[in-house]
Amino acid sequence: MTPAQFSSAWQTVAAARTRLAGCRMTDLFAADPQRAARLTLDVAGLHVDLSKHLLDDAALAALLALAEAAELPRWRTALFAGEPINNSEGRPALHTALRDASPEPILVNGQDIKPGVAAMRRQIADLADAVRSGRRVGASGQRFTRVVNLGIGGSYWGPALALEALHELATPDIRIDFVSNVDPAPLKRLLAQCEPERTLFLVSSKSFGTTETLYNYQAARAFMTGQLAEGVDRHFVAVTASPDKARALGFAHDAIVTFPEWVGGRYSLWSAIGLPAAIGLGAQCFAQLLEGAAAMDRHFLSAPPAHNLPLLLGLLDVWYASFWGFGSRALLPYDQGLRLLPTYVQQLAMESDGKGVDRDGQPLDYPTCPVIWGGNGNDGEHTFYQLLHQGPATIPAEFLVCTRPDVELPGHRQRLVAQCLAQAEALLTGFDAPDKPHARCPGNRPSTMFLLPGMTPQLLGALLACHEHRTFTSGVLWRVNPFDQFGVELGKRLAGTLERELGGQGVPGAAHDASTAALLDSARGRLGD
Numbered sequence: 001m002t003p004a005q006f007s008s009a010w011q012t013v014a015a016a017r018t019r020l021a022g023c024r025m026t027d028l029f030a031a032d033p034q035r036a037a038r039l040t041l042d043v044a045g046l047h048v049d050l051s052k053h054l055l056d057d058a059a060l061a062a063l064l065a066l067a068e069a070a071e072l073p074r075w076r077t078a079l080f081a082g083e084p085i086n087n088s089e090g091r092p093a094l095h096t097a098l099r100d101a102s103p104e105p106i107l108v109n110g111q112d113i114k115p116g117v118a119a120m121r122r123q124i125a126d127l128a129d130a131v132r133s134g135r136r137v138g139a140s141g142q143r144f145t146r147v148v149n150l151g152i153g154g155s156y157w158g159p160a161l162a163l164e165a166l167h168e169l170a171t172p173d174i175r176i177d178f179v180s181n182v183d184p185a186p187l188k189r190l191l192a193q194c195e196p197e198r199t200l201f202l203v204s205s206k207s208f209g210t211t212e213t214l215y216n217y218q219a220a221r222a223f224m225t226g227q228l229a230e231g232v233d234r235h236f237v238a239v240t241a242s243p244d245k246a247r248a249l250g251f252a253h254d255a256i257v258t259f260p261e262w263v264g265g266r267y268s269l270w271s272a273i274g275l276p277a278a279i280g281l282g283a284q285c286f287a288q289l290l291e292g293a294a295a296m297d298r299h300f301l302s303a304p305p306a307h308n309l310p311l312l313l314g315l316l317d318v319w320y321a322s323f324w325g326f327g328s329r330a331l332l333p334y335d336q337g338l339r340l341l342p343t344y345v346q347q348l349a350m351e352s353d354g355k356g357v358d359r360d361g362q363p364l365d366y367p368t369c370p371v372i373w374g375g376n377g378n379d380g381e382h383t384f385y386q387l388l389h390q391g392p393a394t395i396p397a398e399f400l401v402c403t404r405p406d407v408e409l410p411g412h413r414q415r416l417v418a419q420c421l422a423q424a425e426a427l428l429t430g431f432d433a434p435d436k437p438h439a440r441c442p443g444n445r446p447s448t449m450f451l452l453p454g455m456t457p458q459l460l461g462a463l464l465a466c467h468e469h470r471t472f473t474s475g476v477l478w479r480v481n482p483f484d485q486f487g488v489e490l491g492k493r494l495a496g497t498l499e500r501e502l503g504g505q506g507v508p509g510a511a512h513d514a515s516t517a518a519l520l521d522s523a524r525g526r527l528g529d
């Protein structure tokens with residue numbers, strides 16, 4: 001791609017946007033009876049309707065041309081081949097290799113990584129089986145009935161989401177808990193409830209340098225040391241890409257499960273970070289999750305662009321954020337088990353594409369990642385949908401509902417599906433009330449609809465991989481590096497300084513703005529009480 005080609009393709013999309021300024025989606029449907037069918041895809045078990053979007057064929061063609069001009073096919077090949085596309089950190093982003101069952105080698109620095117991946121998968125399966133079967137027990141010989149994952153961000157959301165989404169498949173014999181943040185209350189409450197002899201802690205951190213996780217580890221370790229006469233080590237396993245740091249904290253070689261540095265934190269569910277899910281759901285179920293993701297990988301690699309689900313979703317994300325100026329996107333699962341999906345995607349998309357400079361550090365002159373937000377769709381109807389329907393801003397919505405047989409509580413699922421479909425219809429068609437402006441819904445608000453036939457490990461894997469690849473697609477079009485996250489570092493550094501100051505230590509060179517200095521003084525007095 002030359003900058004001129006890219007810029008010309010960008011201008012063509014901008015012109016399409018200008019042309020569609022007053023377009024009504026209902027007119028697009030009226031002009032093309034096949035629109036719904038043409039813009040609905042069935043991929044890896046996901047049935048996805050993309051027809052309710054502010055997009056006609058010419059605009060779609062312009063977006064597809066922009067993807068070509070941004071060299072999306074070349075970047076996609078580079079992603080899967082393990083090229084160091086995370087250029088600021090000089091490494092590949094090979095989450096796809098974690099679920100690739102093909103025999104072809106993938107070389108990183110001249111070495112085939114596949115045997116290492118296979119060994120990690122065996123280690124995950126062995127540990128999960130050992131805990132579930134009671135082969136691995138605590139210091140007093142008792143089976144583990146509770147596993148506590150200490151980890152945050154990517155070392156938390158993925159396994160927590162998988163366990164909630166697939167709760168029907170989880171063993172009732174082992175309770176899996178997560179403690180992520182450094183707020184003392186959740187860990188204290190959990191420690192008060194747990195039976196130390198039957199509790200296993202997983203200390204999950206790619207870097208093994210994340211303060212929240214290390215604080216929680218130290219507290220949990222101190223608690224267990226006070227409770228058990230001996231054998232505390234048997235109750236802690238480190239899951240990390242930095243085994244040296246775990247060893248430095250006293251973890252023995254056989255108490256460390258490692259995964260490769262080239263797995264990004266927010267892409268790490270498929271690695272040993274998925275261990276809580278493998279223990280709760282079983283190794284076979286975990287393997288099926290990876291199979292589903294691999295099916296989406298194959299689709300993303302091989303489907304023609306106009307029928308490629310993650311690619312089209314990524315294009316729509318760019319279309320709305322950069323060309324229409326829509327500043328947020330709502331994820332609305334009508335499924336209690338997918339309660340954490342918006343948060344998971346929030347980290348995935350916002351930490352990946354929330355950038356203001358391109359891969360080479362040059363400032364961008366267009367908006368990139370919108371704010372991703374959302375929550376359970378049915379609860380949302382009674383909480384924030386008012387703003388979706390009548391607020392002044394357009395917020396593209398993404399609905400998801402499972403259409404499995406209505407047998408759990410007769411009538412409930414049918415009603416749930418009806419409500420989900422109704423909201424998308426209402427956003428599209430709106431409601432005219434000439435004499436009552438406060439009752440008028442403008443409509444013409446875009447949405448995507450995902451129908452899933454149920455919730456299985458394969459479907460969940462495909463869904464999450466779809467979000468990964470759409471995030472990658474939009475990142476390529478925005479020309480950002482989706483695999484670093486330097487923006488989170490500044491706050492961590494400042495917190496280190498403030499923490500020492502709150503503790504009464506002087507920090508040479510520390511200087512604060514007047515507001516922070518005053519707050520520091522107030523807080524210092526109160527913390528000391």
Ligand SMILES: O=P(O)(O)OC[C@H]1O[C@](O)(CO)[C@@H](O)[C@@H]1O
Nearest residue numbers: 153154155205206207210265488
């Ligand atoms: O797994 P780690 O290294 O503890 O990091 C936790 C999270 O912190 C982040 O680095 C952001 O601070 C995320 O990218 C990551 O998922």
